[in-house]
Amino acid sequence: MPRVTASIDLAAIQHNLGVVRRLAPRSRVMAAVKANGYGHGAIPVARALEAAGVDALAVACLEEAVELRRAHIHCPIALLEGVISEEEAAQAVYERLQVVVHDHWQIDMLHRLGPEAQVGVWFKLDSGMHRLGFPLEDVPRLLEVLKAHPGWSFHGWITHLASADEPENSFTREQVTRFSHALQGVAGQRSIGNSAGIIGWPEARADWVRPGLIIYGASPMPGQTGADLGLRPVMRLESRLIAVRDFEAGETIGYAQSWTCPERTRIGVAAVGYADGIHRTFRSGTAARVGGRQVTYAGRVSMDMITLDLRGAPDARVGDPVLLWGDELPAEHVAAQAGTIPYELFCGLTQRVHFRYR
Ligand SMILES: Cc1ncc(COP(=O)(O)O)c(C=O)c1O
Structure with a gap:
């Protein structure tokens, strides 16, 4: 997959x-x-x-x-x-x-x-x-x-x-x-x-x-x-959770320790990063969805991975799909949170992304 x-x-x-x-x-x-x-x-x-x-x-x-x-x-x-x-x-x-x-x-x-x-x-x-x-x-x-x-x-x-x-x-x-x-x-x-x-x-x-x-x-x-x-979004960008772990309050997440767990927090790692087109401007707090629930980015985007605060989706498991944008999560909202525009999100995807046409 x-x-x-x-x-x-x-x-x-x-x-x-x-x-x-x-x-x-x-x-x-x-x-x-x-x-x-x-x-x-x-x-x-x-x-x-x-x-x-x-x-x-x-x-x-x-x-x-x-x-x-x-x-x-x-x-x-x-x-x-x-x-x-x-x-x-x-x-x-x-x-x-x-x-x-x-x-x-x-x-x-x-x-x-x-x-x-x-x-x-x-x-x-x-x-x-x-x-x-x-x-x-x-x-x-x-x-x-x-x-x-x-x-x-x-x-x-x-x-x-x-x-x-x-x-x-x-x-x-x-x-x-x-x-x-x-x-x-x-x-x-x-x-x-x-x-x-x-x-x-x-x-x-x-x-x-x-x-x-x-x-x-x-x-x-x-x-x-x-x-x-009345428009319909054409693109749906998804990855998967490849790790899910709990960390105690005060533990820091990812490069530069830029996000600190405010309480015991379930952190998910999704297999998508800036080498796929998720820019480093996707700062902590940017929305994603796991299993139909809203979660947020926690910590810096790395080349191949992002880390997510899964407190909004406590039953998330390894293998669950992670929605980066699509029907239920408009690219316009994600782009605004990431300080950019949907044009740049769409055009920024790299050759590593797999395209499937319906
Ligand atoms: C000359 C010209 N016309 C039309 C368009 C389409 O613009 P939009 O995607 O904002 O509809 C562009 C896009 O940059 C353009 O440069």
Whole structure:
């Protein structure tokens, strides 16, 4: 039996795509499967999404797209960071990928393929996030570029939101307004909203939405879980107890003796550690579940093990499953306790974790 298992519910992926469609009924859906499908396995996730009729997939870079094409994923795939060399540009054309172009050096590179090259192009505009994208004033210049490249197939205009997960932050509305003004009267489809944009900002839904996290069943909004939105968590991460022992009050647990038994305490050791993706920021007090009962981390995470205060599950035994996150223990809650975000929990799993697909 594997030490650590991530069970992936592909039906939940399809259900969550349905929730996105209900939230944004007039938008087409480009689902983000970058970073190995947010750590869930890009190929099985992409297959499930394609079978459920997703309109397009988004990955970060060429390698991720090629992996999908090799697995016979035929639907449109966009490269969110575009291409970084002429070889990549040529391969993107060959693989029928859509290239998100965010800078003039990328235009020059695509130009070198020849004006008739059939490149699928989105232009990314910087409406305020100041990470990637052309300044909004560049729109007229970009329209000239399109005129000069009749072979390009132009998909539209993308922008990315900086603070959509903050419901009170009016900057999202400002970004949407700037983007819309810059494109007034300009042809081409618009794509704005990521998960938080889709959930919290109807004006950010536009022609295309680009959900990532909500496809995997988690919410990016603080204090909210995916279940609150009708989403189903896709990943269930479990390990097992490999030792259970009682220690007297005052005994200390693990490296740096960072946790002290407040009374006679049953301590469980689970076979999962930072080499599996349980970061050292999972401090004492972070929740886990053993035999359906809530327990807490006690002491530091080590490379291959964690130690748990089992006072909440006094009848726990060696061999019992330990739930790190999943249905009954939302990754959003665990991430908040560990000072991080569910994105990082999912993407942080290592090759030592065994993946099982349902
Ligand atoms: C450009 C772009 N669009 C969409 C997404 C999906 O974001 P989320 O997972 O928050 O929905 C990302 C993710 O980082 C992104 O970089």
